[in-house]
Amino acid sequence: MEEKDLIISAKRGDQLAFAMLFKNNYPFLVKYLIKITMNPDTAEELAQETMAKCVEKIGLFNGKSKFSSWLISIATNLYIDQKRRSKRERNWKAQEEAFRRMKWHLESRNEEWNDALSALGKLKDEIRIPIVLKHYYGYSYEEIGEMMKISPGTVKSRVHNGIMSAREELKLHGEQESAAAGTRSSR
């Protein structure tokens, strides 16, 4: 059964069609949520909440975008709403623990922990999310604006400022300058 047919059946109330849609898109959704939350546990919880919301709102899905994009859009708004509602102080200890777990996962597969991930983790959510959507998933500023319910101009400036902050954090400016100085002195 193709995705289109599954969506039509799901809209008619077919539970199996819903389940198949969710199973097919679950890894994509969780991996996206890991990238924006930087926490695998939060990502799994949010994925389940997203699917519950999706059952409620399936009637509103117009099929213009891909189903996975629609899921991402719901997940993003759920995450932002949750963050806004629970304005309690950030649990740095838990976040640190989640970071350590992700580092461990990467290192256990002989992958180095990329400094860019630390830099990305230090950015605010409303800045990190558009960066991930733009530079990893390749959505346009307009699409991201629709997903996050902000203007494309705001998305553009958030992405730009976020990359500039990450660049500072990665000390790319300093590295290149010192490299340039090194070549100058060697000449």
Next chain:
Amino acid sequence: MANRKVLPLEHDHQDENFLAAVKKIEDGLESLEENVPVYTPDLQFFEHLVAEQKQTMKKKLIRDLAIFTVAALLIVSSVLFMLYQLPAVFFILQGFVTVFIMAYSTVSFVKQVNGT
């Protein structure tokens, strides 16, 4: 013209740094994508999740309908009571509501006109 020759070079240098930062971020995200394991539950888990959510929605709908019905009955019965037992209060209330709606609409309209 001499100044214009320097500016593009600075921009090029900045663009290089910017693109390098983007590349590093993309690489980092790619390594997350490939190396953080995600366990996908079986089909039954998702079916159960959908059934549970549908049940919750049904309960919510019944509760909301019950609240709506009780509120509507209360409002209608109090209006009818007023109409037959206290007609003066009923007409005063009608007048008050009409004035309120007119005033509210006018204020909203004026605000909208001034805002644009």
